[in-house]
Amino acid sequence: MSNEICDLAIVGPGLTGLSAAVAAYCKDPNLTIKIFGIPFDSNTAKKGEIENIPGINKIIGVDFIQQLVEQVESFNTEFAKSEMASEDFSRILSIGENVTSIIKKDSKFEITTENGINSAKSVIISTGIPELKHTIKGEDDLLHKGVSHCAVCDGALFRGKKVCIIGEGNTVARGALFLRKYCRKVTVLIPSSELKCDLRNLRKIKSSPNIVLKFNIPLDSLEVFGTQIVEGIKYSEEGESKELSVNAVFIELKDKPNLSLLEGLGVETTDEGFIQTDENNTTNIDGLFAAGTIRGEIDYAAILMGDGYKTGIYAVEYLKKRV
Ligand SMILES: Cc1cc2nc3c(=O)[nH]c(=O)nc-3n(C[C@H](O)[C@H](O)[C@H](O)COP(=O)(O)OP(=O)(O)OC[C@H]3O[C@@H](n4cnc5c(N)ncnc54)[C@H](O)[C@@H]3O)c2cc1C
Numbered sequence: 001m002s003n004e005i006c007d008l009a010i011v012g013p014g015l016t017g018l019s020a021a022v023a024a025y026c027k028d029p030n031l032t033i034k035i036f037g038i039p040f041d042s043n044t045a046k047k048g049e050i051e052n053i054p055g056i057n058k059i060i061g062v063d064f065i066q067q068l069v070e071q072v073e074s075f076n077t078e079f080a081k082s083e084m085a086s087e088d089f090s091r092i093l094s095i096g097e098n099v100t101s102i103i104k105k106d107s108k109f110e111i112t113t114e115n116g117i118n119s120a121k122s123v124i125i126s127t128g129i130p131e132l133k134h135t136i137k138g139e140d141d142l143l144h145k146g147v148s149h150c151a152v153c154d155g156a157l158f159r160g161k162k163v164c165i166i167g168e169g170n171t172v173a174r175g176a177l178f179l180r181k182y183c184r185k186v187t188v189l190i191p192s193s194e195l196k197c198d199l200r201n202l203r204k205i206k207s208s209p210n211i212v213l214k215f216n217i218p219l220d221s222l223e224v225f226g227t228q229i230v231e232g233i234k235y236s237e238e239g240e241s242k243e244l245s246v247n248a249v250f251i252e253l254k255d256k257p258n259l260s261l262l263e264g265l266g267v268e269t270t271d272e273g274f275i276q277t278d279e280n281n282t283t284n285i286d287g288l289f290a291a292g293t294i295r296g297e298i299d300y301a302a303i304l305m306g307d308g309y310k311t312g313i314y315a316v317e318y319l320k321k322r323v
Contacts, residue, residue, distance in 0.1 A: 004032070004119075005108060005119040005120060005121060006032040006033060006034040006078075006118070006119070006120050006121070007031040007032045007033065007120070007121050007122065007319055008024055008031055008032070008033045008034075008120060008121070008122050008123070008124065008315055008316075008319065009033075009034050009035075009036060009109065009111050009118065009120035009122070009123045009124070010024075010033065010034070010035045010036070010123075010124045011036045011037060011099050011102065011111065011123060011124070011125050011126065011127060011261075012036075012037050012125060012126035012127035012292075012294070013035050013036075013037045013038070013039040013042065013069075013079070013096065013126075014039070014042030014043060014044060014045075014065075014126065014128050014292070014304075015042065015043075015044050015064075015065075015068070015292075015301055015304050015305050015308065016126040016128070016291045016292030016293070016297075016304045016305070016307060016308035016311075017035065017037065017124065017126035017291070017292075017308060018035075018039065018065070018068040018069065018071075018072055018308070019068075019304070019305040019306075019307075019308030019309045019312070020124050020126060020291055020308040020309065020311045020312035020315070021033055021035060021072045021075070021312065022068070022071060022072060022075075022309065022312065023308070023309040023310070023311075023312030023313050023316075024312035024313070024316050025072075025075040025312075026312075027312065027313050027316040027317075028316050028319075028320075029075065031316065031319065032078075033075070033078070034078050034079075034080060034118060034120065035072065035080065035096075036080045036096070036097055036098070036099045036111060036113060036118075037080075037096050037098055037099065037127065038096030038097075038098065039065050039068070039069050039079075039096060040062065040065060040096075041096070042065060042128070043128060044061040044062075044064060044065050044301065045061050045062045045065040046061070046062075046150060046152070046153065047061055047150070047152050047153075047174075048060070048061055048152035048178060049061065050064060050301050052300075052302070053301050053302050053305070054302055079096060079097075080096065080097035080113060080115075080118070097113045097114065097115060098113060098114070099111055099112065099113055099261050100112050100113065100114070100261060101261050101263070101264060102123060102125070102261055102262055102264070102265060102288075103264040103265060104264075104265060104285065104287075104288075107121075107286075107287075108120065108121060109121075109122070109123045109287065109288070111123070121287065121319060121322065122287040122288070122289070122315050122318055122319055122322075123287065123288050123289070124289045124290070124291055124308075124311050124315055125262065125288065125289070125290050125291070125294060126290070126291040126292045126294060126308060126311075127257075127258065127261075127294055128292060128293050128294060129254050129255060129256075129257055129258075129293045129294065129299075130254075130255045130257075130258050131149050131251075131252075131253065131254065131255060132251075132253035132254055132255040133149065133251070133255075135219060135253070136166070136219065136222045136223070136224060136249075136251060137222065137223035137224065138223050138224035138225055138226075139224055139249075139251060141224075142224050142226055142229070142230050142249075145226070145228065145229045145230060146224075146226060146229045146230025146246075146247060146248045146249060147224055147230060147248070147249050147251065148248065148249075148250050148251070149250070149251055149252070150250070151165055151175035151176075151178050151179050151250040151252060152174075152175065152178050154248070154250070155175075155178055155179045155181075155182055155183065155250070156182050157248075158179075158182060158183050158247055158248045159182045159183070160182075160184050161183055161184060161246075161247040161248065162183065162184055162185040162187075162245065162246045162247060163179055163183045163185070163186055163246050163247060163248040163250065164186070164187040164188070164189060164233055164244060164246045164248070164249050164250070165179060165186060165187075165188050165189070165250040165251075165252060166188075166189045166190075166191075166217075166222065166249065166250070166251050166252065166253060167188075167190070167251070167252035167253050167254075168190060168191060168192060168195075168196070168253070168254070169196050169197050169299075170197045170198060170201065170299065171254065172188055172190065172195070172197075172252050173195060173197035173198070173201040173202065173205060174197075174201065175250060175252045176188050176205060176208075177201060177204055177205065177208075177211075179250070180208045180210050180211050183210070183248075184210060185210050185212065186208075186210055186211045186212070187211075187212045187214060187244055187246065188205075188211060188212065188213045188214065189214050189217040189222070189233075189235060190213065190214065190215050190216075190217060191216070191217055191218065191219050192215070192216070193215050193216050194215065195213060195215075214235075214237060216237070216238070217235050217237060218235075218236055219253075221234070221235050221236030221241075222234070222235050223235075224249045229247075230246065230247060230248055230249055231245065231246075232244055232245045232246055233246055233249055256272075256273045257273055257274055257275065257293075257294045259273075259275065262275075265288065266284075266285070267283055267284065267285055267288070268283065268284040270296060272296065274294065274295050274296035275290035275294055275295045275296075276295075277289070277290050277295045280310075280311075280314040281295065281307070281310060281311040281314060282314065282318070287318065287322070289311045289315050289318075290311075291304075291307050291308045291310075291311035292304045292307050292308060295307075
C-alpha cells in the first residue's frame with residue numbers, strides 16, 4: 001500500500017488516533033488506513049499509569065499503547081515506517097513517522113513526512129496538545145541537570161530530595177502524586193488561583209504531608225538557578241520575590257494546539273485556538289476530521305478514546321458517500 005493513495009490517513013497515534021483506527025476498521029475492514037506519528041511518543045505511553053478507564057482500574061500507559069498498536073497492526077492498517085520494526089525495543093523507537101505538512105490537491109490530501117509525500121482520500125488529525133517548553137528562565141540551560149518535562153519519567157531519580165513541579169489541573173496533580181512517593185518534599189507552583197483537578201486527586205494531595213501548594217505564581221516570575229545542576233527556583237508570590245531550594249524542577253505545562261502542519265489548508269479554529277468541528281468531528285475542509293484534545297476535548301483517556309472512535313466511524317461514512 002505504501003505508495004498508493006490510502007482511504008484514510010490518521011495523523012497522531014495516541015489513544016485518540018489509535019481508537020479512530022480501531023473504529024474505522026470495524027466499520028469497514030476493506031479500507032486502507034495509514035497511520036503517521038510515533039505511538040510511543042504519546043502522553044499515554046510516556047506518562048506512567050492511566051486510571052479510570054471503564055472496566056480497567058489501572059494500566060501501565062506504555063502497555064496499553066502496545067496493545068492498541070498490536071490490535072491496529074492486525075488490521076489492514078499500515079504504520080508509516082513500520083516495516084523497520086524488528087525486535088520489541090527497536091520497534092518502540094522506530095515505529096512511526098512524523099508529518100510536516102498536510103495540503104489538499106484536487107480532491108486528495110498530500111501528507112508530507114521526512115520520507116516523502118503520501119496521498120489519502122480523508123484524514124483524521126489527532127496530534128494532541130504539545131508540552132510548553134523554553135518559557136521559564138534557566139529551563140534550557142539546566143535541562144537534564146535537574147530540569148525535566150516529565151515527573152513520571154524522572155521523578156524516581158530524586159528519591160529523598162526536595163523538588164518542585166509547575167503546572168495546572170490534573171496534569172500537575174498527577175505529577176505531584178507520583179513525586180510524593182519518592183521525594184521528601186514536593187512544592188507545586190500553580191499559575192492560577194486554584195487547582196482544578198479531580199476531587200479524588202485533590203483529596204489525596206491535601207492529605208499528603210509532603211506536598212505544598214502555592215497559587216497565583218506568575219510564569220514570568222519563575223527562574224530556575226544553579227551553576228552545574230539545579231539548586232533552586234525563584235518565583236514571585238503576592239508581589240514578593242521568593243526563593244526555594246530544590247534539587248529538581250518538573251515543568252508540566254501545556255502549550256496551545258500546534259496547527260503548523262495544517263497551515264496550507266485554511267482550517268477554522270475556535271477563539272481558544274482549537275480546531276473547530278461539527279458534532280461529527282468534521283472540520284471546514286471536506287474530508288478532514290479532528291479528534292481529541294486538538295479540538296478542545298477534555299483530557300481524560302476514556303473521553304479521548306470515545307472521541308477518536310466516533311471520528312473513525314464518521315470518517316468511514318464520509319468515504320462511503322464520496323465513492
Ligand atoms: C501525567 C498524565 C497522566 C494522565 N493520567 C490519566 C489518567 O490516569 N486517566 C485518564 O483518563 N487520563 C489521564 N491522562 C490524560 C490522557 O490519557 C492523555 O492526555 C491522552 O492520552 C491524550 O491523548 P491524545 O491521543 O489526545 O494525545 P497524545 O497522547 O498527545 O497523542 C498525540 C500523538 O500525536 C503524535 N504527533 C504529534 N505531532 C505529530 C506530527 N506532526 N505528526 C505525526 N504525529 C504527531 C504524538 O507523537 C503522539 O503520538 C493523563 C495525562 C497526563 C499528562
